[in-house]
Amino acid sequence: MQISDFFRGSPDGIDVKGPGVLLSFDIGGLTINLTETIVISWGILLAVTLLLLWLTKDLKTNNISKRQVAAEWIVSTVYGLVDDTMGKHWHSFAPYIAALFTFSITGSLVSMLGLRSVTADFNAPLAWALVTFVLIHGTNIRTHGIGGYLKGYIDPVPVMLPINVLSEVSTPVSMSLCHFGNVVSGMVITSLLYFALSAVTKAVGVAFLTIGVPAVLSLYFDLFSGFMQAFVFIMLTMAYISNADGRNEA
């Protein structure tokens, strides 16, 4: 490949693919694809569980270890965030927020281990957004009653009904696409960069750019972007649910 190939378009092409399918089987007519996303999620699940077990090993009331300080800091920070954003009565919601944040950020950061980001598969943020969607409407019905909930769609005038429905449906779509888009665009840009750098290296013959430059960009696209998207996702989840909770309106 010559450097001119980069401008002409590579004969191989830069192909951004979806997650690989490791195994595929049918259950009652539904095709289950055991994709990279699922398997990597299992790995994350295992690692997070082990980490949590290690963090909470022999907790004490005084003379505590640094590990316990970290564990208590995580818990109190998440509690503080949830209490501030959603109010005290959502205190018990904190573990879900912590889990969502952790799953999202580790799902993005596995790209640094050379694996495919879980969040670069649209289905993962979509699943979380669907959970948020269900929680939003569940909270709304619980606090306003089914009548009050349905009445909310023709508020302030019945003409608004289609717009209100669209607005409600767009919430999970925008949330999941925002998260997916950010991570996957980082992945695409990184792929393009590697392609370009390898083309330059081939033309010059010295691999000086492939060392260093990707690391700096990876710092932004993986670490910073991964953190930001996870944070945005949990903040949006808390804000939407809290907004649906009538107790916060007073």
Added chain:
Amino acid sequence: MNLNLDFLTIDVGTILFTLINTLLIFLAFKLILFKRVDAILAKRQQEVSSTYSKADDALAAANSDKEKYAQALAGAKEEAAELISRAEKKAQLEGDLIISEARTEAADVREKAAAATERESVQAKQALQGEITDLAMELAQKIMEKEIDKEDHDRLIEDFMQEIGTEGEQS
């Protein structure tokens, strides 16, 4: 198997698995991290409040002890003062008694001495009288026994007088 899903697919299987995995991670956070840390924080809170209440109790006990000791000390001071005053009174009484006894005794002694002197002087007087009588008798006898001239007479009287003088000096 080198198969990939399309870049943007909605795959129900992946969504289901992601939901299950999310639920499991949620449970891991809830049952491991939050439950344990909550428990330890509650326990610490309890320990702190129990320590505070213990400290309050100890302070109250110390204060009541202090009051008790102050009272006891005041009582002891009073008692000591009373003891001292009682001892002083007693000493005063005893001293007075001793002095009065001494006075009585001294008076007795003086009286006895005076009586003894009196008696002795009476005795001496009586003895003198007796002797004078004896001497007079003797003189009379002597005069009666021999004839007495003028010279003898004078000498006799002078002897007699001398005898009386020595007798008087002796007694």
